[in-house]
Amino acid sequence: MQAITPCLWFDDNLEEAMELYVKIFPDAAIGTVIRTGEGGPVLSGDWTMNGQTFRGINGGPMFAQFTEAISFSIDCEDQDEVDYYWENLAAGGEYSQCGWLKDRFGLSWQVVPRRLFELHADPNPARAAAAMQAMMGMQKLVVAELEAAADAAAPA
Incomplete structure (x- = not known):
């Protein structure tokens, strides 16, 4: 229960x-x-x-009136899931930064690929920092761009 x-x-x-x-x-x-x-x-x-x-x-x-103080985070397996939830929840709502959006009712959602957490936990601090910096410039999170930023900072 x-x-x-x-x-x-x-x-x-x-x-x-x-x-x-x-x-x-x-x-x-x-x-x-x-x-x-x-x-x-x-x-x-x-x-x-x-x-x-x-x-x-x-x-x-x-x-x-919902605020960002409460949000629901969706743990997405891959970019296809990110795209699906982002497009469907954001329809009639609004985009925010770093994978956040508000649906048409004003409820906040975080649409997050699992790969982001892996990159943030990378043992190489330069890779982790580069992935974080890339995330900060995105609305919808794009796994390939996060990986490219980490790889540019220090190859895996």
Whole structure:
């Protein structure tokens, strides 16, 4: 059983958000949806993505502004996964720096290739620093460019 469940406060578009997230993530499903009256608007609901349960409420505009202080990080196997999540989550949202984006609901995501962590942990400090510097100049992270920067600093 999952001990902690993230709960996200939406203005009035929780149902739209749940539908988008379960469309994007391959192992995702909408669970319980509670409406205000029979056939009424959604009050709250839960969904799962990659085994993680999320809960959401339509609480109105008072606290419906997400900030980068909370984000969800996606550990991507390769560039194809980075591209997939970047394109699908950023649609209607906005790009940021270093692999961060906001989806159309304002929720922040970090779309990160595993290779970035390997490069940052490179035992050669010049390679690790070069990969970090390259990352700082990117919006969407591009594995080939990160590797090229590390290799230019000091061949593997």
